[in-house]
Amino acid sequence: MNHLGILAHSAEGASLCFQEFCRLGGQLGPHEHPDVSLDCIAMARSMPLWDSGDHVGIREILAESVRRLDRAGADFFVCPDNTAHMALEAPGDAFPIPGLHLPEVVAERAARDGRGRVGVMGTRYLMDGPLYPRALGKRGIEAELPGPDDRALINRVIFDELVNGVFTDESRAEFVRIIRGLAARGCDAVALVCTEIPLLVSPDDSPLPTLDSTRLLAAAAMDVALEKAPLPQWRGGPFG
Incomplete structure (x- = not known):
């Protein structure tokens, strides 16, 4: 081993x-x-x-x-x-x-699952960066981002709450709302690519199938x- x-x-x-x-x-x-x-x-x-x-x-x-x-x-x-x-x-x-x-691991799973458009939720640095558009794109999968206000909310929750072990119903409801919006824009899965997000949003909570990067x-x-x-x-x- x-x-x-x-x-x-x-x-x-x-x-x-x-x-x-x-x-x-x-x-x-x-x-x-x-x-x-x-x-x-x-x-x-x-x-x-x-x-x-x-x-x-x-x-x-x-x-x-x-x-x-x-x-x-x-x-x-x-x-x-x-x-x-x-x-x-x-x-x-x-x-x-x-x-x-890690992005290659997640993108490979998305490809195996036959995904065509994946919502990406992570820190603002990640959502503004090239990692997931590149990893998904080379497998023919579109990367979809939340709007600017929602990206700011996600980033705030990550750094003010999640990395400190704080998980609230209010933030969970906001993340579920954002995922619902990604579904309305044609996403067939959501990549939870801040590794703490799966501690807040479970597959049962999510309106879309989740790619739990952790x-x-x-x-x-x-x-x-x-x-x-x-x-x-x-x-x-x-x-x-």
Whole structure:
């Protein structure tokens, strides 16, 4: 079995990925799962750099976590933070261990499910960025974004509430309203690509089928850990 390293950027999303990975390990037997290590440098170190657009600076912070995971014995890593992949793709030295690319994992599942137009909900950095239009687009899937006011609301809830472990009925109702609007615009699924959103909006809550990036990543990591899928090749920088 391969040893998984989880590169945490925000605690809530990384914790969910860790818990889901360990839960999936139950297929091996009671209390079983492949080895897993988690490393987390406080997101406060990166937030000013996100606001200034310094992806190279953020990459160096995240790279330190990858180096520590390598020293812990991890064979590969995942980062359960979609927005962080904008920084992981920035120029820099190759990471010492390879990683799964989260937007590619989500887009591949959308393609397997036969989706044609997918709503994208995440941080403002992600929704304004190229990751999901590119990953979905190369599979012939359209990416649909909420309107500007709703993007601002989603971003506020993520950073004021979700990353701090706050999940309210009011915010859930607003997210469901936004998903309903995406459905009205022809979306046949919604990608929950802030890894904390699945803690707020369950599949039962959503008017559309959900692409839960956190749990999809954990499942893909389990396949690699159990050698059902090959070790990834990506070591940072532009994907592909």
